[in-house]
Amino acid sequence: MSRGRSAAAWAACAAWALSACAAPDGAEEAIARRAAMDEVITQPIRPDDPVPWLDLGYDGAEPRAWETPGGGFKVWWVEEGRHAARRADADDDGIPDIVEDVGEVADDVLAQLDAEGWRPVVPDTELSALGGGTGGDGRFDIYLVDFGGSADGAMVRNGCQARGTTVVCSAHFLMENDFAGYGYPSIHEAVRVLVSHEYFHAVQSAYNAELPAWFTEGTATWFEEHFNPDQEDFERLANLYFPQSSRSLDSGPRGPVDGFNYAASLFFYYLDLRYGWEVVREALEETRLGDGPLAALERALTAAGVEGGLIEAFGGFAAWNVLTGDRAVEGVGYPQAVGFDEVDTLELEAGVGLNWDVEVDALAAAYARVRLDERMSLEVQALEGWSNTPRVYIVSPEHPDAPILVRPGEVGYLEGDEVYLVVISEESAGDAAGRMAIRRAPQEEPEPEPEPEPEPEPEPGASAAAGGGDDGCAVSPQRSAAPLWVLALVGVLGLRR
Ligand SMILES: [Ca+2]
Ligand SMILES: [Ca+2]
Ligand SMILES: [Ca+2]
Ligand SMILES: [Ca+2]
Secondary structure, eight states: OOTTOOHHHHHTOOOOOOOOOSSTTTHHHHHHHHHHTOSOOOSOOSTTSSSOSTTOSOTTOOOEEEEOTTSSEEEEEOSSSTTOOOOOOTTOSSSOHHHHHHHHHHHHHHHHHHHHTOOOOBOTTTSOBTTTBOTTSSSEEEEEEOOTTSOSEEEEEEEEEEETTEEEEEEEEEEESSOTTSOOSOHHHHHHHHHHHHHHHHHHHHHOTTOOHHHHHHHHHHHHHHHOTTOSHHHHHHGGGGGGTTSOTTOOOOSSSOOHHHHTHHHHHHHHHHHOTHHHHHHHHHGGGSSOHHHHHHHHHHHTTOTTHHHHHHHHHHHHTTSOGGGOOTTSSOTTGGGSOOOOOEEEEOTTEEEEEEEEOTTOOEEEEEEOSSOEEEEEEEOTTOSOOOEEEEEOTTSTTOOEEEOTTOEEEEOSSEEEEEEEOSSSSSOEEEEEEEEEOOSSOSOOOTTTOSOSOOOSSOSSOTTTTTTSSSOOOSSSOOTTSOOEEOSOOSOOO
């Protein structure tokens, strides 16, 4: 989608959104359901319009609508036909329980958003589709339909308009009518997940309707947790990030069943825990300048006082991600750390020294666990042919909450029995590659007076680098060769570009 389309063209755009999963570990299933619905639609768009869209019309059944007590929503349903809502009506007032549940949760979501200062959605009376109607008034419309397992919910844009530097849209959403066979722990939980997620997409559309899916799905999935920490949908989807942490956060999905955009919610969750949820709101606000989410995040983080901005935040995120699953440390990182998967790490033995040549994509990370026999130094060296050199964070199990940053050209120290190395690019765009040159270090403290330092600057750049004579011990440095050496060449050094 590009800016500057006619209102009619914009009106024809729909954005599908996600949600949740069925089976206990049904993340893939949920994503497949979602992806199946990921397309652009044409008019008309509401279930009570005469021509059903994607066969999701009410087929002539008389639609009923309930106006929620909070006044912001109308929940639509039918009593007959395949889209009929669950009939259960505990208080016997003629409004089915599920309709009341959806409406009351919607009121709660809206109340929270208002209290937190998010922008209101664009009313459909202000921007409505050609022939798509408004649902009768400016209230936000939610339609219960039977997706039959193909999706959980879908945010649909009614009409869009260029305003200032961005395009904004009004929206409504469709929601599964009974969740029969979906496997949620309860209908109420399904409703809370769906309504918070889908409505957040409508909120995003009031800021900037042209944001990439990793940002929209990432923040909408984060919002599920922000609204209701008790649900597990966020955890299931965020957990997909760990095995894919070598992918750029903004790389987008690969193939039809790829939850990476939803997994990006883990990053926003980190920002929330680390700097406060307001950073997410401010980042969304900054997207209104129309220069993309990375620039927006950079400004929001800088404004929040995060020295080093996005890269600094991403580095802290990458460092937290090594402390999950069996590596989790009580009180450090995510509260759910023990239940999360683990990132892939290269296993290295420091021995008397080694070179780890590593390539990383932007906003991605490479990990190694290094076992140590003695205290070692680590210098981050540039590699020929690469304009970007990565930075590394040393995460020690002894001081897990205080990763040590070592930037290109700098030297850090590895101590204890083992440490984790977390390598990320110094730039938020473009790959980076560099050499982690690990050498025997003076056994005393790192900051001796000027004189004792034997070889402070080994010899940057040079590929031979290594210890050339470092310490008599075998460190037959030179690049590969060194069969006895753990010389880990990670990533293809073939120049990408
Ligand atoms: Ca009722
Ligand atoms: Ca309306
Ligand atoms: Ca159904
Ligand atoms: Ca949760």
